[in-house]
Amino acid sequence: MSPCWNKRESPDRAVVHMHPVSARFSDQLIAVLPRLRRFAAGLSRSATEADDLVQAACERALAREHQFQEGTRFDSWMFRIVQTIWIDQLRARDVRKEDGDIAEERLGTDEPVRRVEARLALAEARRAIALLPPDQRATLMLVTVEGLSYKQAADVAGVPVGTIMSRLARARIALQQLIDAGAGGRRSTKDAEA
Amino acid sequence: MQKHSDEALVAYLDGELDSGERADVETWLDAEPAARDRLLALAESATLLRGAFDEIVHEPVPERLIAAARGQTHGTADGFEAEIVPLRPRRGDVKLSLWRRWQPGFALAAGLAGLIIGGGLTYYGNGMLVPSSRPAGQVQTASINSWLDNAAGNYKLIVNAGGPPLVDIQANGDNGEALQKISQNLPQQVRLPDLKPWGLSFRGARFVVVEGKPAAQLVYNTDNKAIGPLALIIGSSKEPDISPTFDKRQDLNLLYWRHQGRASVLVGQTEIGWLWGIANDVAWQLDAI
Numbered sequence: 001m002s003p004c005w006n007k008r009e010s011p012d013r014a015v016v017h018m019h020p021v022s023a024r025f026s027d028q029l030i031a032v033l034p035r036l037r038r039f040a041a042g043l044s045r046s047a048t049e050a051d052d053l054v055q056a057a058c059e060r061a062l063a064r065e066h067q068f069q070e071g072t073r074f075d076s077w078m079f080r081i082v083q084t085i086w087i088d089q090l091r092a093r094d095v096r097k098e099d100g101d102i103a104e105e106r107l108g109t110d111e112p113v114r115r116v117e118a119r120l121a122l123a124e125a126r127r128a129i130a131l132l133p134p135d136q137r138a139t140l141m142l143v144t145v146e147g148l149s150y151k152q153a154a155d156v157a158g159v160p161v162g163t164i165m166s167r168l169a170r171a172r173i174a175l176q177q178l179i180d181a182g183a184g185g186r187r188s189t190k191d192a193e194a
Numbered sequence: 195m196q197k198h199s200d201e202a203l204v205a206y207l208d209g210e211l212d213s214g215e216r217a218d219v220e221t222w223l224d225a226e227p228a229a230r231d232r233l234l235a236l237a238e239s240a241t242l243l244r245g246a247f248d249e250i251v252h253e254p255v256p257e258r259l260i261a262a263a264r265g266q267t268h269g270t271a272d273g274f275e276a277e278i279v280p281l282r283p284r285r286g287d288v289k290l291s292l293w294r295r296w297q298p299g300f301a302l303a304a305g306l307a308g309l310i311i312g313g314g315l316t317y318y319g320n321g322m323l324v325p326s327s328r329p330a331g332q333v334q335t336a337s338i339n340s341w342l343d344n345a346a347g348n349y350k351l352i353v354n355a356g357g358p359p360l361v362d363i364q365a366n367g368d369n370g371e372a373l374q375k376i377s378q379n380l381p382q383q384v385r386l387p388d389l390k391p392w393g394l395s396f397r398g399a400r401f402v403v404v405e406g407k408p409a410a411q412l413v414y415n416t417d418n419k420a421i422g423p424l425a426l427i428i429g430s431s432k433e434p435d436i437s438p439t440f441d442k443r444q445d446l447n448l449l450y451w452r453h454q455g456r457a458s459v460l461v462g463q464t465e466i467g468w469l470w471g472i473a474n475d476v477a478w479q480l481d482a483i
Contacts, residue, residue: 026263026264026265029263030255030260030263030264033255033259033260033263034250034251034252034253034255035251037250037251037253037255037259038247038250038251041247041250042247051256051258051259054259054262055258055259055262058259058262058263059262062263062265121242122242122245122246123246124242125239125242125243125245125246126246126247129243129246140243141247143208144208144240144243144244145243145244145247149210150205150208150210165201165204165205165210166201168201168204168205168208169199169200169201169203169204169205170200172200172204172236172239172240173200173236175239175243176235176236176238176239179239179242180235
């Protein structure tokens with residue numbers, strides 16, 4: 001009899017548990033993973049970095065399961081953990097320099113102008129958000145992409161609602177300008193060359 | 195007429211204004227074409243942004259994140275230690291006796307200790323250290339854990355050694371000669387799996403102990419960090435066959451199986467998908483004898 005390659009479980013299989021995890025808590029966490037990945041993707045510079053961030057958030061959430069208050073929004077609690085870890089990581093790096101480098105590199109590219117193609121437009125939007133300051137990036141992701149209310153976003157970020165409003169307004173205006181500049185600016189250059 | 199700020203315009207789009215504020219903004223929009231254009235542009239950029247991140251929520255979630263959500267990953271952010279527990283104990287509620295704690299920073303010394311202690315436990319364990327009254331399922335689970343602990347220790351030993359590889363038989367380009375030397379030390383004939391299609395080159399072999407019997411640890415190298423270095427430990431076994439099963443020890447992935455009196459385990463930091471493919475290839479080559 002050949003080994004059964006489709007059967008990946010065995011009655012004797014041992015797994016490694018880091019914490020005594022309640023199944024219900026894990027299920028909640030798994031259910032929100034796609035949105036956590038999306039939120040993290042808006043914060044991070046790469047898909048791998050985003051998934052690393054989500055993984056770290058899961059581990060921290062499991063370690064602090066007792067701190068979650070039943071009756072409050074689980075997704076908001078997780079967004080807050082993701083954002084906290086991300087901010088810690090930003091502080092640990094020389095963020096100002098790295099973000100500056102990214103911005104310079106991206107703004108200076110001679111990428112062909114094909115804004116009419118939808119996928120490129122979406123990529124343009126992803127690049128544009130990466131150019132925003134971290135606070136604005138996180139606020140934009142929470143409200144505009146994840147659909148949190150200003151109050152919920154304020155709770156996640158730990159700032160007053162007024163701060164969310166002003167960050168969001170600045171972020172939305174900047175985003176629109178970046179998207180327009182991404183297409184229009186290069187188009188102007190190309191027109192001038194022609 | 196009051197001119198509104200960008201904040202009010204954005205909040206209007208987000209539905210965050212009360213009815214009075216909303217009416218004010220709408221009056222302004224009716225009177226100011228430029229404000230309407232601005233509102234439209236803001237709405238478009240928001241739609242574009244949502245679309246830009248929409249794909250991600252429809253992608254399959256990586257296995258490692260699901261494992262993390264289940265608390266089955268290593269190296270937590272808060273420094274918890276791993277404990278190995280049975281997923282489905284076979285009998286009763288008697289706790290598994292062989293629990294191991296893996297300390298962070300498991301390195302060469304720990305690898306060496308794992309080799310000696312784990313190997314010794316395996317060598318004597320089945321007959322002497324394990325009480326005969328223990329249910330067979332638990333003995334088997336403990337035996338597998340010991341086997342895997344030992345395999346992980348052996349892997350760490352050889353990978354963390356640095357300098358000249360700690361192998362008993364050095365690869366010298368003539369795999370036939372290496373195979374002959376390996377076979378002389380094993381109770382049954384083995385084949386040296388050719389893993390070149392995976393970019394893995396045979397580096398050498400060490401002799402270890404698995405389930406109380408001599409076994410060979412074959413070491414493969416590659417420049418591809420997603421795959422190697424990789425170790426394949428092949429020994430003989432009188433235990434029942436086991437289908438290929440995945441397990442972890444710290445940052446190591448292990449895939450093990452028993453088939454027709456032969457116990458095999460692949461060990462490495464190899465991504466799981468690669469590990470399954472390589473294991474399939476190895477099993478096919480070993481069974482082709």
